[in-house]
Amino acid sequence: MLQETPILTKNIRSPGYDGSLEAYQKAGGHKALEKALKSMTPETVIEAVKESGLRGRGGAGFPTGMKWGFMPKNTGRPSYLVCNADEAEPGTFKDHFLINRDPHLFLEGLIIGSYAIGCHHAYVYIRGRSQAPAARLQTAIDNLYKAKLLGKAILGTGFDLDITIHRGAGAYICGEETALLESLEGKRGQPRVKPPFPATHGFNACPTSVNNVESLANVPIILNMGPDAFKKLGSTNNSGTRLVGISGHIKNPGIYEVEMGANLKSIIYDLGGGMRDGKQIKVVIPGGTSSNPLKPEEIDIAYDFDAVAKAGSMLGTCSLIVLDEDTDIVDLAYRTIVFFNHESCGQCTPCREGTFWLKNLVRDFHDNLGDQGKIDRIRRVAATMFGTSLCALGDAAAGPMKAFVEKYPEEFRKHFI
Amino acid sequence: MVGFNDAVMKEVQGLFKRYPKKQHALLPILHLVMRENQGCVPEGWEDYVAELCETSLNHIRGVITFYDMIRKEPTGKFHIRVCTCVPCGMCGGDQIKNHIIKKLAIHPGHTTPDGLFSLEEVQCLAACDKAPLIQVNGNNPEKVTEESIDIWIQEMRQKG
Numbered sequence: 001m002l003q004e005t006p007i008l009t010k011n012i013r014s015p016g017y018d019g020s021l022e023a024y025q026k027a028g029g030h031k032a033l034e035k036a037l038k039s040m041t042p043e044t045v046i047e048a049v050k051e052s053g054l055r056g057r058g059g060a061g062f063p064t065g066m067k068w069g070f071m072p073k074n075t076g077r078p079s080y081l082v083c084n085a086d087e088a089e090p091g092t093f094k095d096h097f098l099i100n101r102d103p104h105l106f107l108e109g110l111i112i113g114s115y116a117i118g119c120h121h122a123y124v125y126i127r128g129r130s131q132a133p134a135a136r137l138q139t140a141i142d143n144l145y146k147a148k149l150l151g152k153a154i155l156g157t158g159f160d161l162d163i164t165i166h167r168g169a170g171a172y173i174c175g176e177e178t179a180l181l182e183s184l185e186g187k188r189g190q191p192r193v194k195p196p197f198p199a200t201h202g203f204n205a206c207p208t209s210v211n212n213v214e215s216l217a218n219v220p221i222i223l224n225m226g227p228d229a230f231k232k233l234g235s236t237n238n239s240g241t242r243l244v245g246i247s248g249h250i251k252n253p254g255i256y257e258v259e260m261g262a263n264l265k266s267i268i269y270d271l272g273g274g275m276r277d278g279k280q281i282k283v284v285i286p287g288g289t290s291s292n293p294l295k296p297e298e299i300d301i302a303y304d305f306d307a308v309a310k311a312g313s314m315l316g317t318c319s320l321i322v323l324d325e326d327t328d329i330v331d332l333a334y335r336t337i338v339f340f341n342h343e344s345c346g347q348c349t350p351c352r353e354g355t356f357w358l359k360n361l362v363r364d365f366h367d368n369l370g371d372q373g374k375i376d377r378i379r380r381v382a383a384t385m386f387g388t389s390l391c392a393l394g395d396a397a398a399g400p401m402k403a404f405v406e407k408y409p410e411e412f413r414k415h416f417i
Numbered sequence: 418m419v420g421f422n423d424a425v426m427k428e429v430q431g432l433f434k435r436y437p438k439k440q441h442a443l444l445p446i447l448h449l450v451m452r453e454n455q456g457c458v459p460e461g462w463e464d465y466v467a468e469l470c471e472t473s474l475n476h477i478r479g480v481i482t483f484y485d486m487i488r489k490e491p492t493g494k495f496h497i498r499v500c501t502c503v504p505c506g507m508c509g510g511d512q513i514k515n516h517i518i519k520k521l522a523i524h525p526g527h528t529t530p531d532g533l534f535s536l537e538e539v540q541c542l543a544a545c546d547k548a549p550l551i552q553v554n555g556n557n558p559e560k561v562t563e564e565s566i567d568i569w570i571q572e573m574r575q576k577g
């Protein structure tokens with residue numbers, strides 16, 4: 001029977017924990033910050049994060065320590081750390097779980113990260129509709145200022161840091177890091193052409209690192225337990241734990257923390273409690289709507305970056321959408337493509353037009369007006385979209401549509417005219 | 418009247434201090450405009466904000482049209498967002514939406530004639546474990562049923 005491994009959720013899982021500054025410190029919080037500021041150099045902090053093998057939790061899985069290592073030094077311009085709390089991938093709610101329940105954990109990581117890359121003003125970009133979590137976060141930050149853990153000369157060292165919360169205004173694409181930076185600069189949230197990368201030309205054309213909430217939450221943990229112990233958690237190349245969000249027709253939806261590489265099927269049955277009403281699984285979306293669907297016979301795998309990729313999908317944000325035997329795959333595909341079409345920023349022709357065509361084609365099936373020609377057209381449009389647009393949204397929209405028609409042709413046939 | 422009062426102007430000055438350029442504070446300032454104007458950016462405010470942020474009117478218009486949350490029409494006293502995105506949609510989000518439409522006799526994008534309720538259909542609100550759910554004003558999203566919605570609407574109507 002698979003059990004949770006409460007590392008990031010250690011506080012949250014202890015009874016009566018309220019996420020306040022006092023509670024956080026009572027539970028041993030800010031030890032890592034003290035250690036970093038008083039006994040480590042920025043370089044040794046980066047080295048420890050590199051050593052730990054921590055890979056970004058925002059979707060792409062890029063090594064966090066390496067990202068910080070790319071930041072140029074002594075450029076004469078300020079460096080920025082921007083925490084990505086946009087969390088708009090459908091099915092994903094882990095970052096909000098941390099923000100609402102234990103905000104000081106990732107804020108500690110944010111302060112340590114800022115120290116590591118020489119940032120003196122960090123931003124937290126949070127989705128616009130999350131007014132309540134943003135207010136809660138503001139209170140947490142205000143309390144850090146009062147406790148002199150933010151502002152000038154933190155912990156009596158020479159390190160100064162301000163943190164500003166920046167609220168978005170309802171655009172999924174602003175989770176993409178360069179769109180996020182545009183939005184932070186008061187512009188339309190449209191992804192930039194890369195290179196140059198944010199590491200050299202990010203916020204206000206200055207060196208910038210964008211890091212996900214959960215990635216930052218791991219940083220104090222790494223410093224506390226040491227990179228070697230952290231590396232022992234999880235599977236090869238996939239160190240640490242993940243906050244897995246389970247939604248859909250599952251008995252116990254919610255957030256569960258497991259070591260990376262835990263068995264996917266066990267996560268669904270042992271932690272999620274299996275399907276409601278004793279139904280069978282029809283489809284599992286393993287990493288948010290951008291990831292390809294898996295069939296029930298494909299889920300007996302390790303839940304980590306590499307194994308899920310090998311199964312033809314991606315780990316993404318570790319958001320499991322589990323749907324039962326009564327699910328209409330066409331309805332699922334339609335909702336998915338409506339989302340991507342709505343959220344395409346419109347810069348690239350293949351993504352802007354492709355998501356629109358795919359939506360119209362899938363809608364025909366939804367309206368029982370499908371035929372074989374339209375299935376072929378879905379595949380052709382998707383093929384045209386792969387690799388032809390600026391950011392990953394174009395591919396993320398095309399991939400699942402192609403996978404749905406290829407994996408569930410009989411479901412589409414049911415909707416032929 | 419177009420323009421912030423002194424108290425809000427103080428907040429604006431505070432915002433400007435937190436960014437390298439005034440234009441960077443545009444989204445937070447638009448949120449303030451909406452907070453002060455029943456959830457929307459009314460006629461005339463675009464020019465005002467452009468001047469405040471030292472940017473062009475065209476830039477402001479481009480930004481306003483890009484973001485879903487930035488509205489030109491006021492919301493009702495209770496602005497209801499109903500999620501019909503993937504997890505919510507697969508767990509009965511459409512039924513909830515249709516139920517609210519029938520109950521309030523308005524479609525998404527509209528406000529009841531008494532100004533009490535407005536309705537918006539939205540994409541994922543990052544609380545999918547509570548599907549199906551709605552969000553009222555800036556509160557945390559909550560799991561709902563047709564019955565719980567009936568009770569809530571009744572209560573809000575009585576409170577006015």
Ligand SMILES: Cc1cc2nc3c(=O)[nH]c(=O)nc-3n(C[C@H](O)[C@H](O)[C@H](O)COP(=O)(O)O)c2cc1C
Binds near residue numbers: 173
């Ligand atoms: C369309 C799109 C949406 C994204 N949304 C988010 C998001 O909401 N949160 C997030 O952390 N990363 C998101 N990302 C990934 C970011 O671009 C970036 O890789 C990430 O924030 C880096 O942080 P990490 O290295 O800690 O994972 C998105 C990417 C794309 C292409």
Ligand code: SF4
Binds near residue numbers: 191345
């Ligand atoms: S791929 Fe789509 S969302 Fe990304 S930049 Fe191009 S048009 Fe915008």
Ligand code: FES
Binds near residue numbers: 092541
């Ligand atoms: S799909 Fe409704 S909150 Fe995520």
